Amino acid sequence: MTPRAAFWLGYRDCAPFILVVIPFATLFGVVARDAGLDILQTMAMSVLVIAGASQFTALALLKDHAPVFIALLAGLAVNLRMAMYSAALVPHLGHARLGTRALMSYLMVDQAFAVAVKTYEERPEMTRPEKVAYYFGVMMLICPFWYACTFAGAVIGRAVPAEMSLDFAAPVCFIALIGPLIRSLPHTVAAVVSVLAAILFSGLPAGLGLIAAALSAIIAGAQVELWLRRRGHAR
Amino acid sequence: MISDSAFWTLTVCLGLGTFLIRFSFLGLLGGRPLPDWLLLHLKYVGVGVLPALVTPMVLWPAATGGETDPARLIAALATLIAALKGTVIGALIAGMGTLYLAQYLTPHL
Numbered sequence: 541m542t543p544r545a546a547f548w549l550g551y552r553d554c555a556p557f558i559l560v561v562i563p564f565a566t567l568f569g570v571v572a573r574d575a576g577l578d579i580l581q582t583m584a585m586s587v588l589v590i591a592g593a594s595q596f597t598a599l600a601l602l603k604d605h606a607p608v609f610i611a612l613l614a615g616l617a618v619n620l621r622m623a624m625y626s627a628a629l630v631p632h633l634g635h636a637r638l639g640t641r642a643l644m645s646y647l648m649v650d651q652a653f654a655v656a657v658k659t660y661e662e663r664p665e666m667t668r669p670e671k672v673a674y675y676f677g678v679m680m681l682i683c684p685f686w687y688a689c690t691f692a693g694a695v696i697g698r699a700v701p702a703e704m705s706l707d708f709a710a711p712v713c714f715i716a717l718i719g720p721l722i723r724s725l726p727h728t729v730a731a732v733v734s735v736l737a738a739i740l741f742s743g744l745p746a747g748l749g750l751i752a753a754a755l756s757a758i759i760a761g762a763q764v765e766l767w768l769r770r771r772g773h774a775r
Numbered sequence: 776m777i778s779d780s781a782f783w784t785l786t787v788c789l790g791l792g793t794f795l796i797r798f799s800f801l802g803l804l805g806g807r808p809l810p811d812w813l814l815l816h817l818k819y820v821g822v823g824v825l826p827a828l829v830t831p832m833v834l835w836p837a838a839t840g841g842e843t844d845p846a847r848l849i850a851a852l853a854t855l856i857a858a859l860k861g862t863v864i865g866a867l868i869a870g871m872g873t874l875y876l877a878q879y880l881t882p883h884l
Contacts, residue, residue, distance in 0.1 A: 602782070
């Protein structure tokens, strides 16, 4: 396989994920306009951050009059999982030049990571240049759709009538994202603790309740995993 | 409404911070492994943050002035079931579809 072939293989392997990127990016454009951002601001957020869930998170909190640093903290917390992606990609892509690694880092989204790591593991014969080319092939499909659909959503955003209840698009998106995350008992416990703690801490000032609830849930999930390991049921 | 200064501070910092998280191991730390306790907790960050974020939006939606709305509760439940059983797209369609259906059957907004 040449790097060129690897690039196009990545491009094709990622095709199904376009179906996720299109509605998310479009909804972000619509929701951002609904929250009062102009088109330039909406696009700036999608281009600079390029991480849908954290953009929805930070925007929802800012709209809710939370302090900027709380919105920032929550947005970053949602992206912390990417530190794991970054670590997991080192054996495959760590050899690349610094600039290339920086570009790959900017482009590191859930879909790219999932598709690339799966392929690297299934095809141990891939060379290092092929792996790099494959990664960029994946992202060359996702990235343009991400920008273009955010723009399309931002343009049509103000034209969407109130009867469409688009205020609820953001929570629906979050719940849709939570589904695939719940894949074991510790994950389930963490999600339940997260909901209960959010209700319990709802009296705290905007944002602080979220941080307190998230920390409780993360500790609960980790403790359940340790407990299962001690009982010999490690995943 | 969101002020311009709040928006740009947030967006630039979130963009920079997110990049640094992504660049952390691939760019800065090389192949050094993460400590086990950190890996253990990082696994649960997503599932810890998102439900806590979504709970108030579902229970006390801003669109109804913070009053609990049965249509939105049912829609949230439908989204969750679809998300657990099926695909992300299916959950989006199930959620908004259920909301419109419930609002049509119980007109009060």
